[in-house]
Amino acid sequence: xxxxxxxxxxxxxxxxxxxxxxxxxxxxxxxxxxxxxxxxxxxxxxxxxxxxxxxxxxxxxxxxxxxxxxxxxxxxxxxxxxxxxxxxxxxxxxxxxxxxxxxxxxxxxxxxxxxxxxxxxxxxxxxxxxxxxxxxxxxxxxxxxxxxxxxxxxxxxxxxxxxxxxxxxxxxxxxxxxxxxxxxxxxxxxxxxxxxxxxxxxxxxxxxxxxxxxxxxxxxxxxxxxxxxxxxxxxxxxxxxxxxxxxxxxxxxxxxxxxxxxxxxxxxxxxxxxxxxxxxxxxxxxxxxxxxxxxxxxxxxxxxxxxxxxxxxxxxxxxxxxxxxxxxxxxxxxxxxxxxxxxxxxxxxxxxxxxxxxxxxxxxxxxxxxxxxxxxxxxxxxxxxxxxxxxxxxxxxxxxxxxxxxxxxxxxxxxxxxxxxxxxxxxxxxxxxxxxxxxxxxxxxxxxxxxxxxxxxxxxxxxxxxxxxxxxxxxxxxxxxxxxxxxxxxxxxxxxxxxxxxxx
Amino acid sequence: xxxxxxxxxxxxxxxxxxxxxxxxxxxxxxxxxxxxxxxxxxxxxxxxxxxxxxxxxxxxxxxxxxxxxxxxxxxxxxxxxxxxxxxxxxxxxxxxxxxxxxxxxxxxxxxxxxxxxxxxxxxxxxxxxxxxxxxxxxxxxxxxxxxxxxx
Numbered sequence: 001x002x003x004x005x006x007x008x009x010x011x012x013x014x015x016x017x018x019x020x021x022x023x024x025x026x027x028x029x030x031x032x033x034x035x036x037x038x039x040x041x042x043x044x045x046x047x048x049x050x051x052x053x054x055x056x057x058x059x060x061x062x063x064x065x066x067x068x069x070x071x072x073x074x075x076x077x078x079x080x081x082x083x084x085x086x087x088x089x090x091x092x093x094x095x096x097x098x099x100x101x102x103x104x105x106x107x108x109x110x111x112x113x114x115x116x117x118x119x120x121x122x123x124x125x126x127x128x129x130x131x132x133x134x135x136x137x138x139x140x141x142x143x144x145x146x147x148x149x150x151x152x153x154x155x156x157x158x159x160x161x162x163x164x165x166x167x168x169x170x171x172x173x174x175x176x177x178x179x180x181x182x183x184x185x186x187x188x189x190x191x192x193x194x195x196x197x198x199x200x201x202x203x204x205x206x207x208x209x210x211x212x213x214x215x216x217x218x219x220x221x222x223x224x225x226x227x228x229x230x231x232x233x234x235x236x237x238x239x240x241x242x243x244x245x246x247x248x249x250x251x252x253x254x255x256x257x258x259x260x261x262x263x264x265x266x267x268x269x270x271x272x273x274x275x276x277x278x279x280x281x282x283x284x285x286x287x288x289x290x291x292x293x294x295x296x297x298x299x300x301x302x303x304x305x306x307x308x309x310x311x312x313x314x315x316x317x318x319x320x321x322x323x324x325x326x327x328x329x330x331x332x333x334x335x336x337x338x339x340x341x342x343x344x345x346x347x348x349x350x351x352x353x354x355x356x357x358x359x360x361x362x363x364x365x366x367x368x369x370x371x372x373x374x375x376x377x378x379x380x381x382x383x384x385x386x387x388x389x390x391x392x393x394x395x396x397x398x399x400x401x402x403x404x405x406x407x408x409x410x411x412x413x414x415x416x417x418x419x420x421x422x423x424x425x426x427x428x429x430x431x432x433x434x435x436x437x438x439x440x441x442x443x444x445x446x447x448x449x450x451x452x453x454x455x456x457x458x459x460x461x462x463x464x465x466x467x468x469x470x471x472x473x474x475x476x477x478x479x480x481x482x483x484x485x486x487x488x489x490x491x492x493x494x495x496x497x498x499x500x501x502x503x504x
Numbered sequence: 505x506x507x508x509x510x511x512x513x514x515x516x517x518x519x520x521x522x523x524x525x526x527x528x529x530x531x532x533x534x535x536x537x538x539x540x541x542x543x544x545x546x547x548x549x550x551x552x553x554x555x556x557x558x559x560x561x562x563x564x565x566x567x568x569x570x571x572x573x574x575x576x577x578x579x580x581x582x583x584x585x586x587x588x589x590x591x592x593x594x595x596x597x598x599x600x601x602x603x604x605x606x607x608x609x610x611x612x613x614x615x616x617x618x619x620x621x622x623x624x625x626x627x628x629x630x631x632x633x634x635x636x637x638x639x640x641x642x643x644x645x646x647x648x649x650x651x652x653x654x655x
Contacts, residue, residue, distance in 0.1 A: 054643040173514070173553035180521075180546045187539040190530035194539060195521065218588070225580045225614070391617030392625050395608040398588070399633055406595065407643045415592035423585060431510055449542045453535060461536030 003135055010358025014366050019064050022057070023363050026065040027370045030072020035080045035382060039397065040089035041073035041313075041330040042436070043220070046212040047400060049337045050407035059341040060356045064363040066334050067317070071123060071367050073330075074273065074310045075375060078115045079382055082302075083108060091273035091309050094281045098294065098301030105297055109241035109379075114299055115306040116375045117248065118255055122307035123368040125259035126266065126314035130321075130361055133267075134350075137322040141347040144323075146454035147465045151475045153448045155482070156269035156325050160437055162482035163268070163275055167432060174433045178441020179448065181206055189453060201413035208336040209408050210418045211442055215435045217401040218422020221394055223429065241376065243299075251303035254284050262308030266315025269327050269440075273312045280308035314364055321345055321357055325444065329436035332443040511557030518551040584614060599648015600638075604630035 013019060026048075033044035045066050052062040077092040082099035095115065102111035144152070157179070161172040184195045185205030196202040258280035265276040284304040285294045294301045316327030324346035326332035338345050343353065350357055375382075405418045425435055459465035466472060525547065528540040587610045594603040608626030617625065637643040647653075 051637075051641055051643060054641060056642075169553065169556055173550060173557070176546055176550040176553060180543065180550065183543045183546070187528075187530075189535065190533065190539045192528050192530055192539040194528055194543060195524065222581050222584055225584055226577050389617070391612040391615040391622065394615050395611040395625065396629055396633075398591075398611060399604050399608065399629055402591065402595065403600075403633065403637050403643060403645065406645070407637075410644065412592055412595050415595060416589070419585065419588045419592060422588075426581070427510075431506060452542065453537045456537045457535040 003131060006135075006354055006358045007131060007362060009354065010360075010362035011365075013060055013355050013359030014064065014362035019061055019359070019363065020366065022061050022065045023068045023367050024370060026068025027072040027075075027367050027374065030069035031076035031079075031371070031375070031382060032072075032385060033069065034073030034076025034089075035385060036076075036388075036393065039220070040077070040216070041070050042212060042333055042439070043216045043401075044069050044073050045330055045333045045337075046209055046216070047404045049209055049333070049340065050404045052337070053340060054407060059338070059343055060359040062337065062341065063334065063356060063360050064367075066337060067360055067363060068367040068370075070313060070330050070334070071310065071364070071371060074313050075116065075119055075371050076382070077309075078119070078306060079112065079379070080386060082111050082115065083383060084386060091277050092305075093274075094277040094305035095302065095309075097281070097305075098296075098298050101295070101297035102299075102302065107240075107297070110243050110247065110299075111302055112379055113241060113376055114243045114247060114251065115302055116372055117243065118251065118258075118303040118306040119310040120368055120372040121255040122259045122262055122309065122311035123314050123364070123371075125256070125307075126263040126311035127361065127364045127368065129263045129311075130314060130318055130364070134318050134322050134357075134361070137318065138347040138350040141323055144347070144471065145469075146451040146458065148469065148471045148475070149323075150448060150451040150455055151466060151472045151479075152323065153325060153444050153451070155475050155479050156319075156444060157441065158479050158482045159269050160440060162485045167434070168486040170431075170433045171437045174428065174435070174437035175441040178438035178443075179445040180441075181211065181438070182442050182445025183449070188450075199413075201411060201417065206417065206421075206442075207408050207414060208333075208442065210405050210414050211421055212333055212336075212439060213401050213405055214418040214421030215425040215438060217397065218419060219425035219429055219435070221398055221401075222422065222426045224390060224394055241379070247299055251299050254300045254303045255307045257287075258284065258304040258307040259311045262311025263315040265308070266312030266327060267318050269319055269325055273309050273316075273328065276308040276312035277305035280304040310368075317360070317364070321349065321360070322347060324447070326440060329439050332436075332440050335443055507557055511554045515551055515554035515558065518547045518554060522547045522551075580614065584611075587611060587614065596646045597648060599650050600645040601630050601634050601650055602648060604633065 014023070029048070030041070030044060033039045034041065048065060048069060049062075052065055057065065073089075074091070077087065077089050078095050078099065081087045081092045081095040082103050085096050085100040087093045087096050099111050099115065102108065157172075157175050160175055161168045182205070184202055186193050186196075186203055193203060261280045261283065262273075262276040265279060266273070281301060281304045284300055285292070288294065288298070288300060292298070312328075313330075316331045319325045319327045320331040320335055324335065324344060326335045335345060343349070343356065401418075402415060405414050406412070408414060425438075428438075429435060455465050456463070459468075467476065522544060525540050525543045528538070528543075530538050587607065591603055591607040594606070597603075598606075605626050608629045609622045612622035612625050613619070634645060638645045
């Protein structure tokens with residue numbers, strides 16, 4: 001009951017004309033950013049932070065803007081996947097598997113509308129999940145002390161590596177690099193300058209906008225050099241634009257199942273949309289063993305990853321809001337934006353600033369509704385944007401990125417730092433290291449060190465405090481399970497490989 | 505091969521940074537953990553990871569997400585980095601508009617635009633983005649050599 005009254009209060013915030021307009025701008029920008037090649041939600045959100053700051057948006061509006069951009073990107077990503085067979089980001093890879101064949105069969109309009117519907121259902125389910133679970137988790141999380149937080153963050157990092165699929169070790173190294181980068185700059189507890197090498201620009205640490213744009217924008221610009229082409233011809237979406245009731249009904253069960261999967265995986269730190277869409281697709285494929293057209297344009301194969309995708313995008317807001325531990329690269333950026341406003345996300349946010357939390361949650365509903373209303377009629381305009389050639393697009397991205405970085409501190413040192421980070425990011429990407437792990441590590445790093453030092457101050461240096469409460473025991477158990485998971489997976493893969501030659 | 509090289513570089517970097525971190529010492533300390541313990545812990549973890557890369561690099565058959573490099577692409581990448589560096593250096597000296605025109609034209613050429621199209625897009629981007637960000641969105645940008653025009 002209490003939740004409902006808070007939610008009503010949240011709608012009061014989200015439905016004010018100013019915030020409605022903010023959400024509308026956010027969803028539009030997000031959709032465009034999501035469908036452009038080389039720009040994902042992480043860049044989109046990071047680029048808007050300096051602008052939101054410069055415009056003097058109040059924190060709740062800024063957060064609504066960023067969340068709307070995030071959801072919009074997840075919507076936009078599917079357009080290039082379906083019509084071009086180019087996933088705008090990793091989480092849209094699964095969408096291409098059935099979406100592109102559908103478009104080639106002349107069912108592009110149906111594919112686009114059913115995927116928009118699926119995104120809507122997933123987002124709606126997950127937002128309801130946020131409404132139910134976030135306050136519960138927040139109430140429980142108030143009992144967390146610094147030791148519990150530290151262990152929880154260790155879990156987030158380990159989870160990131162354990163869930164990363166085929167390269168847990170590289171993900172772990174990337175996360176460590178991120179954690180280490182957060183140490184650069186003046187140490188707030190002792191005033192010691194760490195790893196600044198006498199540079200004044202580094203004295204206050206690496207600005208996270210610089211890191212994000214370097215890692216994602218600059219490295220992406222370099223990657224795009226390999227695929228220089230003059231804009232790809234998109235398959236035209238013609239014929240029926242709306243799916244029929246029968247088609248809608250045939251994917252409803254898939255929607256519901258995938259939405260639940262997406263939400264749960266979205267809550268887990270580090271897992272995120274990429275894993276959620278893959279898991280949802282695979283399990284639907286397994287469930288539909290008869291009359292299975294997966295891979296050649298099955299509507300269920302399109303609905304599953306799309307639903308899971310947007311469900312996990314909303315689900316990842318839960319750990320960010322309640323614990324202050326981001327669940328995905330994009331929520332990590334949003335967390336960074338909040339700290340720019342001197343707001344510390346966590347359980348106390350629900351008590352002290354409910355208008356921010358509930359305004360954000362209510363705006364998730366609003367943004368979802370806007371996206372589906374906007375996407376169906378405006379699809380023709382969005383597909384036009386896909387035809388923009390790289391020589392016009394990339395310089396624009398590069399200049400806007402530079403403005404975003406310059407706006408933080410107004411020094412060119414940050415521009416050079418961004419380029420350096422971008423080069424390193426490009427190399428790491430070429431070596432197959434996941435860059436979002438660096439970002440998550442960077443955001444968590446500072447919090448982790450503070451909590452560790454606070455915990456050890458309480459216990460006077462005794463490490464036992466990290467193992468002293470039932471909560472820490474529970475989390476340590478989860479950590480052990482997460483470390484065991486990739487080892488077990490590698491062991492199973494090896495056994496299968498050994499068994500292979502016998503059967504052939 | 506590259507994996508091993510990277511592992512070696514990472515290990516050396518960890519060792520070097522570790523030596524630097526060893527000297528961090530708080531003159532007055534009110535807490536049991538000083539400023540050097542946490543970075544050292546991370547450097548040790550990273551070093552262990554680097555040793556793992558050195559000892560057991562991914563097999564050649566492992567699937568890589570990115571296509572392999574060739575000389576042609578490498579030349580373009582270096583060119584792009586140089587253009588970015590020059591842009592950063594000129595950003596305040598020439599001011600946003602002038603630097604962005606040069607940068608926009610160079611980048612558009614690099615990504616395969618014709619001279620005419622590159623010049624047009626560079627000019628439009630520089631002026632358009634200046635008006636959008638500096639005038640409409642209140643993000644201050646340096647005017648540089650054009651600052652005389654404003655007064």
